[in-house]
Amino acid sequence: MAFDEFLKERIERIFHKKGIHTAGRKFMGGYSFYMDDKMCVGIDIDKSTNKNRLVARIGKTAVNSALKKSVCSEFNLTGKPLKDFVFVNSLGIDSDKDLENWIQLAIDFNPYAKSSKKI
Numbered sequence: 001m002a003f004d005e006f007l008k009e010r011i012e013r014i015f016h017k018k019g020i021h022t023a024g025r026k027f028m029g030g031y032s033f034y035m036d037d038k039m040c041v042g043i044d045i046d047k048s049t050n051k052n053r054l055v056a057r058i059g060k061t062a063v064n065s066a067l068k069k070s071v072c073s074e075f076n077l078t079g080k081p082l083k084d085f086v087f088v089n090s091l092g093i094d095s096d097k098d099l100e101n102w103i104q105l106a107i108d109f110n111p112y113a114k115s116s117k118k119i
Contacts, residue, residue, distance in 0.1 A: 002029035003043045004052045007093070011041065014100050020107065028077075030055070038113045040106045051090040056102045059084050059109040066105075084113065 008024075008031055015022050015033065022033040022040065030044030032055075042055035055075060058066065060083045066072040071092030075085035093099040 002045055003031045004045070007043050007052050007054075010096065010099060011043065011103065014096075014103050018107070035107070035110045037115050038110055040110055041103055046087075046089065049089070052093065053090060054088040054093050054099070054102055055085055056088055056106045057085050057109060057113055058102075058105040059112060062086075062105050062109065084109070 011033060012022075012024075020035065022035055023037075024031060024033050027042065028044070030042050032042035033040050039057055041057065044053060044055070045051065046053045056066075063084065063086045066086045066088075067074065069092070071089050073087045073089070074081045075087050076082070088102050093102065
């Protein structure tokens with residue numbers, strides 16, 4: 001398995017607490033949460049550190065601010081970064097408060113995000 005079930009459950013609890021319905025699916029070795037047919041957040045294991053990380057779709061403006069933090073890095077799997085996404089390493093999602101803050105940024109951006117392609 002390429003993602004942490006406990007982290008998945010923590011994220012599910014946060015969405016549930018906020019009363020937000022998500023659809024989840026395994027995707028590219030990890031797990032993604034979709035709101036309104038748009039990817040919101042995802043999780044996987046960083047192969048260079050073997051630790052959990054969050055993929056958060058927070059929008060270009062928030063990404064620019066987030067990349068100034070040591071816990072964030074550019075979302076780039078193919079050599080071309082995706083402008084609305086950021087990786088948050090395990091230190092940035094260790095506490096429930098920090099994890100919830102990242103998820104809230106993704107929830108706030110969701111109405112402005114383009115729908116994901118149907119798989």
